[in-house]
Amino acid sequence: MALRHAVMAALLEGEASGYDLAKRFDTATADFWTSTPQQLYRELERMEGEGLIRARVVEQERRPNKRVFSLTEEGRSALHAFTRRPAKPTAIRDDMLVKLQAVDAGDPEAVRTSVMERMERARAKLARYERIRERLLNGRSEEEYLRETDHVGPYLTLLRGRYFEEENLRWGDEVLSILDARAARRAPR
Amino acid sequence: MALRHAVMAALLEGEASGYDLAKRFDTATADFWTSTPQQLYRELERMEGEGLIRARVVEQERRPNKRVFSLTEEGRSALHAFTRRPAKPTAIRDDMLVKLQAVDAGDPEAVRTSVMERMERARAKLARYERIRERLLNGRSEEEYLRETDHVGPYLTLLRGRYFEEENLRWGDEVLSILDARAARRAPR
DNA sequence: ATATTCATGTAACAAGTTACATGATTAG
DNA sequence: CTAATCATGTAACTTGTTACATGAATAT
Numbered sequence: 001m002a003l004r005h006a007v008m009a010a011l012l013e014g015e016a017s018g019y020d021l022a023k024r025f026d027t028a029t030a031d032f033w034t035s036t037p038q039q040l041y042r043e044l045e046r047m048e049g050e051g052l053i054r055a056r057v058v059e060q061e062r063r064p065n066k067r068v069f070s071l072t073e074e075g076r077s078a079l080h081a082f083t084r085r086p087a088k089p090t091a092i093r094d095d096m097l098v099k100l101q102a103v104d105a106g107d108p109e110a111v112r113t114s115v116m117e118r119m120e121r122a123r124a125k126l127a128r129y130e131r132i133r134e135r136l137l138n139g140r141s142e143e144e145y146l147r148e149t150d151h152v153g154p155y156l157t158l159l160r161g162r163y164f165e166e167e168n169l170r171w172g173d174e175v176l177s178i179l180d181a182r183a184a185r186r187a188p189r
Numbered sequence: 190m191a192l193r194h195a196v197m198a199a200l201l202e203g204e205a206s207g208y209d210l211a212k213r214f215d216t217a218t219a220d221f222w223t224s225t226p227q228q229l230y231r232e233l234e235r236m237e238g239e240g241l242i243r244a245r246v247v248e249q250e251r252r253p254n255k256r257v258f259s260l261t262e263e264g265r266s267a268l269h270a271f272t273r274r275p276a277k278p279t280a281i282r283d284d285m286l287v288k289l290q291a292v293d294a295g296d297p298e299a300v301r302t303s304v305m306e307r308m309e310r311a312r313a314k315l316a317r318y319e320r321i322r323e324r325l326l327n328g329r330s331e332e333e334y335l336r337e338t339d340h341v342g343p344y345l346t347l348l349r350g351r352y353f354e355e356e357n358l359r360w361g362d363e364v365l366s367i368l369d370a371r372a373a374r375r376a377p378r
Numbered sequence: 379a380t381a382t383t384c385a386t387g388t389a390a391c392a393a394g395t396t397a398c399a400t401g402a403t404t405a406g
Numbered sequence: 407c408t409a410a411t412c413a414t415g416t417a418a419c420t421t422g423t424t425a426c427a428t429g430a431a432t433a434t
Contacts, residue, residue, distance in 0.1 A: 002284055003393080009291040019413050027278050032286040039394060041415060062403065064413045076294060083295025087285040087303040089216050089310060092353055095191055096276040097221040100349075101342040102198040105265060106272025114276040121278060146367060147374075153290040156367065160289075160360050164281055167356040171349050178335060178345065185336075192421080208385050228422060230387060251431065253385045 003043050004052065006033035008071055008079040011053065013154070015070040018044055028121075029128065032157040044069060052078055100175065112179050119172040122165040129162050192232050193241065195222035197260055197268040200242065202343070204259040207233055217310075218317065221346040233258060241267055289364065301368050308361040311354040318351050 010016065010024055022037035047053045052075035055067040096118060103111050136155060137145050199205065199213055211226035236242045241264035244256040285307060292300050325344060326334050
């Protein structure tokens with residue numbers, strides 16, 4: 001049931017269509033939650049039925065009409081209640097970790113390539129986060145921003161994303177150097 | 190389909206019962222994959238049916254009998270093939286991020302408490318990882334270990350766990366200080 | 379005494395993924 | 407002219423979670 005709360009949290013920043021949310025929750029770009037469009041459309045239906053959000057149809061000229069959702073009072077208070085509940089413990093769940101755990105019985109070259117692809121993605125995400133950060137700060141220093149804004153949530157989640165990707169890069173570097181050392185030992189020139 | 194690969198990767202280190210795997214994949218302790226016992230028992234059944242693993246019944250005296258699983262040749266080659274496939278992109282998916290995204294419309298005090306609990310868990314996990322590391326190194330330096338072992342997977346995943354929890358702590362510190370500064374401003378003594 | 383550990387499962391449900399479908403518009 | 411963007415969905419399937427159930431043994 002976290003998706004619905006993620007949707008409500010996203011709607012705090014203003015109304016959005018299913019399509020908008022799908023972009024925001026896309027794995028490649030998401031900064032605090034991910035989901036597929038299919039899951040979203042299904043969940044939005046339910047949430048509307050339960051009165052947590054409300055839809056407004058916006059007629060467009062050269063585009064299909066869209067349904068734009070916003071939080072209801074009920075949704076807002078459900079979200080408030082959610083922040084009071086204890087957070088579930090999380091752990092990383094990553095395909096890549098399974099591959100690495102099995103690297104000794106697997107194909108080290110292929111795994112190496114995956115790690116490098118991952119690092120490339122991490123760099124792209126960091127760049128993206130940096131752009132979002134600029135937009136948030138809007139010329140101000142971090143201190144100024146934090147003093148002035150009454151909307152600190154997006155900053156905190158962005159920070160987590162940044163740290164996470166930095167950690168990925170740090171780890172990737174070590175993994176590559178360890179795998180290389182082993183490859184060199186096994187197939188000495 | 191990653192659970193089955195995680196199971197196979199775990200079985201590389203020797204045979205295990207469903208119960209053993211359940212402990213290893215428990216969220217509180219897992220170092221490279223998580224799942225509930227229920228999911229495991231279901232998946233083990235299927236995997237046995239598909240010939241990826243094989244069960245051996247161990248009769249015990251003062252304990253219930255157990256079924257101990259090991260990798261078959263088929264399983265081993267499926268695992269090898271898995272390491273050759275590209276890794277799916279991942280992103281953090283964490284309840285806590287949703288709470289923080291919504292903290293401005295929520296209950297900052299409660300969120301603060303959750304963050305502190307998380308940090309406590311992170312410290313516990315770090316301590317646990319440290320113990321596992323000692324056991325792996327077994328008196329040797331990292332360099333020696335890496336030179337001597339032919340089983341580098343567990344070391345690499347452990348490293349990721351450590352970095353991840355360190356990142357959690359670093360982030361938690363920043364979050365707390367930002368939330369505190371805001372609380373002080375809103376309710377000046 | 380009580381809680382935890384060992385050891386396995388069933389059943390029902392919720393959440394997430396994949397494949398498919400439609401159809402106009404605009405950017406390269 | 408092709409790909410991407412805008413905008414929505416249905417259907418089928420796979421994963422993951424929660425609740426319940428059993429029953430002995432050992433640790434506190």
